[in-house]
Amino acid sequence: MNSSFIISLYLSSFFFHVFCTEAAPEYLYHDCPNTTLFTPNSIYRSNLHALLSSLSSAAPGSTNGFANANVGQNPPERAYGLFLCRGDLNSTTCGRCVAAGERDILQRCPNQRVSIIWYDQCMLRYSNWSILSVMEQSPDRVLYDIGNVIEPTRFMQLLGETLRDIAMRASAGGSEKKVAAAEANFTSSQKLYALAQCTPDLTASDCVKCLQFASAHLPQGKQGGRLLFPSCNLRYELYPFYNASALPSPATPPPSLAPSPPAPVTGLEVTREYGWSYAVGSNIFTVIIIVVALSVISTTVVLFLAWRFSRRNATNRHEVIQGDRIDPEKSKHLNWSIRYNIACGIARGMHYLHEDSRIRIIHRDMKSSNILLDSEMNPKISDFGMARIFGIDQTLAMTERIGGTYGYMSPEYVMNGQFSVKSDVYSFGVLLLELIIGKKNSFFNQVDKGEGIACYAWKNWRDGTPLLVLDPTIGETYSVAEVARCLRIGLLCAQEDPNRRPTMADIVHELNSYSVTLELPQQPAFCSGRTGRLESNKSPGRSITGAEFG
Incomplete structure (x- = not known):
C-alpha cells in the first residue's frame, strides 16, 4: 500500500469539531501527481475552472452531499470532477467546505490535470478522465491517534x-x-x-x-x-x-x-484477531515489520516466520491452475473481475515488499503456485524460502547459486546471477499473462518451440489480434480496457532490459487508474522474432492494433 502515515492528535481538536462546526473546514491531505500537467492557457485550464465553479455552486443545494460534473468536449481536455461531503452534514456546511476546496486545490495543485483534496468535512477531486462509478483506492492517506x-x-x-x-x-x-x-x-x-x-x-x-x-x-x-x-x-x-x-x-x-479479560493468545495468532485477513497479503508483511522492529532476530528467522504465517492463514488454498491449464471446473468461478482483483492484490503485495516495508524484500520465486487464494479469492503471496533482504540503498545483488522456476526468472538473473526488484517485476509479468490467457508459461514452452507465454502474447499484440489471447472460459463479460491494461503491463514487465520494466508502484497506479501512462511494449525477452500463432477456439473478432488496444 502506497501510504504516508501522519500522526495526528485528535483529542486536541475535539472541542473544535464539537463547538465550531461552522468554522473553516479542517484540511487533511491532498495529492496531485506531477505526471499530468496542463499549460496556463490550455483548454483544459478553462474547462477545469468551469468545472470547479459548477461543483461549488451545486454543493449548497445538494441534498445528499454528493455531485459530479464534466466540462469540455473530448478527452484529455474534458475535465471530470466530483465532491463528497460527510454524511451527517447539512447542505450549508457542505457548500462551505466545497467552496474552500475550490480555492485551495488550485493553489496546492496549480497545473495538474489530476488532483484530490480531503478535509474533515468533505472531499473534492478532478481528473481529465472519467472518474464516475470507478472504485479507486489510490491515492490514500492514513491518520491515527498516538x-x-x-x-x-x-x-x-x-x-x-x-x-x-x-x-x-x-x-x-x-x-x-x-x-x-x-x-x-x-x-x-x-x-x-x-x-x-x-x-x-x-x-x-x-x-x-x-x-x-x-x-x-x-x-x-x-x-x-x-x-x-x-x-x-x-x-x-x-x-x-x-x-x-x-x-x-x-x-x-x-x-x-x-x-x-482477553482470551489468551500466543505468537502469530494475535494477528488473526485483528482482522488482517481483509488485507491482500498484508498479514505476512506485518509479521516481517514486527520482527524487524525488534531488531533481535536474524534475516533467516524473519523470512521463515513470514512463510509459516502465510501458510497458516491460507487454510482455504485454491489450486486454480492445475498442470498447464486452469482447471475447467474451477474456471467458471474465475471470471474476469475476479482475475483482475487477483492481479491488483498481488501487485499491491509486491509493492509493499519492494517499497513500503521497512526492509526491501526480493521474493525471487514469484509464480502461480506461490499465490494462495483464500475463501474470498483474495491473493496471498507465499513461500519466501528464496527471498533476499536488501539494504535501504541497495538496488542490485549477485549470486552464483541461481534458484527459482524456469520461465519466471528474468534474463539477467538466469544468465548473470543479477537480481533486483526488476527481477520480481519480470516474474509478475509472466504471472499476469497467465491470469489473462488461462495457461501456464510451461504450456507454451512445450508447444511453441521453447518460446514462452510473453512471446505468444507479444505476437498477437504486434499483429493486431490481442483479444485472441484471452482465456475463452471467461466468456464475453470482460472489460476490454482492463484486458488491454493488463496485457500492456505484462509485456512491459517481460522486457529484456530491466530499465524498461515498470516498478511495482507504476503497476499499482496503472491497475487502479483509467489513464494510460506506461509506454507501449516492445518485443519481450527470449523471443526469436518468428511469426506463428497458437490455435484458439475464440472467434477472432475485429482486428485491433496494439496501439489502439492500449
Missing part, C-alpha cells in the same frame, strides 16, 4: 465487528447516500464511535470492497484512526465526532463487548 487503547486484542475484535456492520449498511444506501455509523460499548466508561462512507456512484459490491480494504489498513490498537480513499473513507474514535441524528439508524443493534 494514544494506545487498553486491551488492544479485544478492542480490535470489537472494531472489526463494528466496521463490518457499518460497511454493509453503508453499501446498502442506494444511489442517494452511502453512509453508516455505529457506536459500541468498549468499557463501562468508553464507547467506540465509527463512520463509513462511499461515494454514491459506487455499486454496493464495490462499496463493500473499498471499505473492507480500508478497514484492513487502519492502525492497530490506537485510540482513533481514519483512512481516506478517493472512493470511500473510514474513521473511528473513542469520542463522538459525528451528528448521529443526521445519519441513518442501524437496522440491527451494533456489536458490543462487555469488559472481560
Whole structure:
C-alpha cells in the first residue's frame, strides 16, 4: 500500500469539531501527481475552472452531499470532477467546505490535470478522465491517534465487528447516500464511535470492497484512526465526532463487548484477531515489520516466520491452475473481475515488499503456485524460502547459486546471477499473462518451440489480434480496457532490459487508474522474432492494433 502515515492528535481538536462546526473546514491531505500537467492557457485550464465553479455552486443545494460534473468536449481536455461531503452534514456546511476546496486545490495543485483534496468535512477531486462509478483506492492517506487503547486484542475484535456492520449498511444506501455509523460499548466508561462512507456512484459490491480494504489498513490498537480513499473513507474514535441524528439508524443493534479479560493468545495468532485477513497479503508483511522492529532476530528467522504465517492463514488454498491449464471446473468461478482483483492484490503485495516495508524484500520465486487464494479469492503471496533482504540503498545483488522456476526468472538473473526488484517485476509479468490467457508459461514452452507465454502474447499484440489471447472460459463479460491494461503491463514487465520494466508502484497506479501512462511494449525477452500463432477456439473478432488496444 502506497501510504504516508501522519500522526495526528485528535483529542486536541475535539472541542473544535464539537463547538465550531461552522468554522473553516479542517484540511487533511491532498495529492496531485506531477505526471499530468496542463499549460496556463490550455483548454483544459478553462474547462477545469468551469468545472470547479459548477461543483461549488451545486454543493449548497445538494441534498445528499454528493455531485459530479464534466466540462469540455473530448478527452484529455474534458475535465471530470466530483465532491463528497460527510454524511451527517447539512447542505450549508457542505457548500462551505466545497467552496474552500475550490480555492485551495488550485493553489496546492496549480497545473495538474489530476488532483484530490480531503478535509474533515468533505472531499473534492478532478481528473481529465472519467472518474464516475470507478472504485479507486489510490491515492490514500492514513491518520491515527498516538494514544494506545487498553486491551488492544479485544478492542480490535470489537472494531472489526463494528466496521463490518457499518460497511454493509453503508453499501446498502442506494444511489442517494452511502453512509453508516455505529457506536459500541468498549468499557463501562468508553464507547467506540465509527463512520463509513462511499461515494454514491459506487455499486454496493464495490462499496463493500473499498471499505473492507480500508478497514484492513487502519492502525492497530490506537485510540482513533481514519483512512481516506478517493472512493470511500473510514474513521473511528473513542469520542463522538459525528451528528448521529443526521445519519441513518442501524437496522440491527451494533456489536458490543462487555469488559472481560482477553482470551489468551500466543505468537502469530494475535494477528488473526485483528482482522488482517481483509488485507491482500498484508498479514505476512506485518509479521516481517514486527520482527524487524525488534531488531533481535536474524534475516533467516524473519523470512521463515513470514512463510509459516502465510501458510497458516491460507487454510482455504485454491489450486486454480492445475498442470498447464486452469482447471475447467474451477474456471467458471474465475471470471474476469475476479482475475483482475487477483492481479491488483498481488501487485499491491509486491509493492509493499519492494517499497513500503521497512526492509526491501526480493521474493525471487514469484509464480502461480506461490499465490494462495483464500475463501474470498483474495491473493496471498507465499513461500519466501528464496527471498533476499536488501539494504535501504541497495538496488542490485549477485549470486552464483541461481534458484527459482524456469520461465519466471528474468534474463539477467538466469544468465548473470543479477537480481533486483526488476527481477520480481519480470516474474509478475509472466504471472499476469497467465491470469489473462488461462495457461501456464510451461504450456507454451512445450508447444511453441521453447518460446514462452510473453512471446505468444507479444505476437498477437504486434499483429493486431490481442483479444485472441484471452482465456475463452471467461466468456464475453470482460472489460476490454482492463484486458488491454493488463496485457500492456505484462509485456512491459517481460522486457529484456530491466530499465524498461515498470516498478511495482507504476503497476499499482496503472491497475487502479483509467489513464494510460506506461509506454507501449516492445518485443519481450527470449523471443526469436518468428511469426506463428497458437490455435484458439475464440472467434477472432475485429482486428485491433496494439496501439489502439492500449
